[in-house]
Amino acid sequence: MAGRPGPSSEESAGALGRAGEAGGQAKSSQKIEDLMEMVKKLQKAGSLEPKVEVLINRINEVQQAKKKASEELGEARTVWETLQKELDSFPYGVHMTWPFYLCPNLMILRLHCQEKESEAQRKQTMLQECKERISALNSQIEEEKNKQRKLRLDFEEQLEDLMGQHKDLWEFHKPEQLALEIDALDSNKEQLLKEEKLVEAKLEDVKHRLCSQFGAKGCSTITEGLFLRSQEAAAVVHLFEEENRKAQELLGAAAQRQEQLQQKCQQLQQKKQRWAQGPSLQSSLGR
Template sequence: MVKKLHKEGSLEPQIEDMINRINELQQAKKKSSEEMVEAQALWESLHRELDSLNGEKVHLEEVLSKKQEALGILQLHCQRKEGGAQRKNVLQECTEQISVHNCQVTESCRQRKLGVQVEEQLENLMSQHKDLWELHMLKQRLTWEIRALQSSKEQLLTEEKLARDKLLEVERRLRSPPEVGGARMVNDGRRRWRYSRGRRLPQTVAPQRTRPAKERPAPSAPAPAARTWSRPQTHRTRPAPSPTPLLRRRPEIKARISDRPPPPASVCSPIPNCFTNRS
């Protein structure tokens, strides 16, 4: 630099300039050192502030962690509370449903009990009605049977009277000597049968003599029938007697009685038939 100044020819003004420049540089250095001190102080203050901020950050992080733990605990507690509330609601709903179901069961039991009572009353009424109907049918049947017995009794009495009249007539005819064509019939001594209440009773009729010739009818009367002789009849050759009207009408009376409706077996006692034992 000095060589440059020698070449230019003057060094004095350049020295002053350099001095001024040095002074300026020293001032600038001083100023920069002051600024450096200020910056250092500012850096230290900022560093201290950063440390305090870091400490505050750590504290805040700890507080945040504690708050998060408390929040988790509170959330878990809230979840438990919500679960308990839900369970309580479900339990309440189930209790209400159970109470409704119990009410329905109680109502159905009451209705069933009422139905059973109604059925029992209905069965009692039906049994009473059945008993009354059976008594009525028994009374009606007894009335019918009494009427039938009365009518049968009257009919039997009438037939018995007719049979007695016929028997009396037959006995009267048998006792009187029969005449055929003006000539008397000769009885061959065989057994005659008479009927009394449906039973045959043997009756031996003694042979009667013929009247003499002077008691015979006049010649103008029709000629007497030829006398016929027959061998005595036995139980093999004897013809079966014709049944009396009472015996002939007995099946009809039985059929008339059997056509009537039978009474109930549980109420009506069997009535003995008076016609089966009648001989």
């Protein structure tokens, strides 16, 4: 029995040596805590997108550390089970003679296994929290992208509207366009004057023919005489009405054209005012 304790002491010493390696696991725990701190800082800072790859790398490191810790935990359990079997195989009297160097080692191994299990569980919990945080951050990034895209589209629409207003104002204020509008108005005015003179000339001609036919005295009584019932009078009235109708149509068309031009001028003035306010709107959107 004096020769048996030697191997058990060596295995216990080896187990204690591996327990000393547990201090290295504190580094992986520190990495997880650093990862959580970095996620919190990213949430406060708002710049999330460029750090996703860094978070993924940190998670991979944590997973590797967890795997290594699991392997060490398995080794510690194996050693503990081996020592427990050896202890159970000894007689009761031998048990009572080894409490000073074997039982403390078993307690250390048991505590070491419990610590490993707790550490692995804590790392698993922190890893799951990190994954949930990353998923939430990705959702926030996508939402922010959608908002920026919508703002960009709204700005482009407003910019196109301002450019269209500017183009309309430019077209209206071009000297060539103004000259064409003035020429059209002058042409309509001259046409109306010609029509009016033509009607007056025809009326004078009819008047002269009537006076030459009935004499000077007959001219004063043509409204009450046979002339009112003659074909010539009917032709004159019809001609006068026709010319008057044409003149009224031309006058109406000219008035309508003038009204349209006035409305267009007012619209262009309003567009010019909005265009003048456009740079302030664009600068506010830029901010």
